[in-house]
Amino acid sequence: MEPIHKGIGIVSLGDLSPLIPKIVAAHIESYLHLDADILPAEDLPAAAYSRQRLQYDAGKMIAFLESRPPTGHKKKIALLAADLFVPIFSHVFGESRQGGAWALTSVFRLERQKNGSIPAPETLYERTAKVALHEIGHLFCLVHCDDPLCLMHFSGGLSDLDRTPLQFCRYCAQYLREAKF
Ligand SMILES: [Zn+2]
Ligand SMILES: [Zn+2]
Numbered sequence: 001m002e003p004i005h006k007g008i009g010i011v012s013l014g015d016l017s018p019l020i021p022k023i024v025a026a027h028i029e030s031y032l033h034l035d036a037d038i039l040p041a042e043d044l045p046a047a048a049y050s051r052q053r054l055q056y057d058a059g060k061m062i063a064f065l066e067s068r069p070p071t072g073h074k075k076k077i078a079l080l081a082a083d084l085f086v087p088i089f090s091h092v093f094g095e096s097r098q099g100g101a102w103a104l105t106s107v108f109r110l111e112r113q114k115n116g117s118i119p120a121p122e123t124l125y126e127r128t129a130k131v132a133l134h135e136i137g138h139l140f141c142l143v144h145c146d147d148p149l150c151l152m153h154f155s156g157g158l159s160d161l162d163r164t165p166l167q168f169c170r171y172c173a174q175y176l177r178e179a180k181f
Pocket of ligand 2 (some may be wrong): 145170173
């Protein structure tokens with residue numbers, strides 16, 4: 001068996017700019033103080049695609065990823081350009097289970113403005129990092145935070161996400177320090 005790495009594994013699913021995993025890796029290292037390893041890209045799991053909604057079912061995607069034999073990293077994040085949904089929402093930016101092994105982040109909704117225009121690249125990168133850090137927080141059992149100035153605050157949309165600063169509140173940051181492996 002492969003040794004268990006303490007860091008976070010990052011996997012791109014399907015076509016995605018190679019910059020995205022690099023940006024997420026840099027944020028994991030600087031905000032979570034964990035190593036981030038970019039792993040080989042994989043195909044999007046066809047089993048999670050919904051022909052009715054023309055989107056990927058986030059819950060099914062996580063179930064698929066978690067059904068595979070565990071490899072070197074205990075916690076992993078999959079990054080994708082395809083649109084994600086959960087049955088009760090039209091779309092989600094990301095998804096994860098509390099204490100789970102895999103988190104998801106999709107850039108599909110993050111690389112568009114409300115009016116349909118394309119945001120500056122830095123805006124896309126910052127949004128992606130925020131969603132990824134939030135979802136990884138859940139992997140370490142963090143729950144949603146009441147503090148609107150905390151990354152664990154629930155973002156209902158892009159305006160919420162853009163208002164959220166790139167930081168964990170003191171409480172969530174302390175919880176993370178204790179929860180990390
Ligand atoms: Zn959340
Ligand atoms: Zn918080």
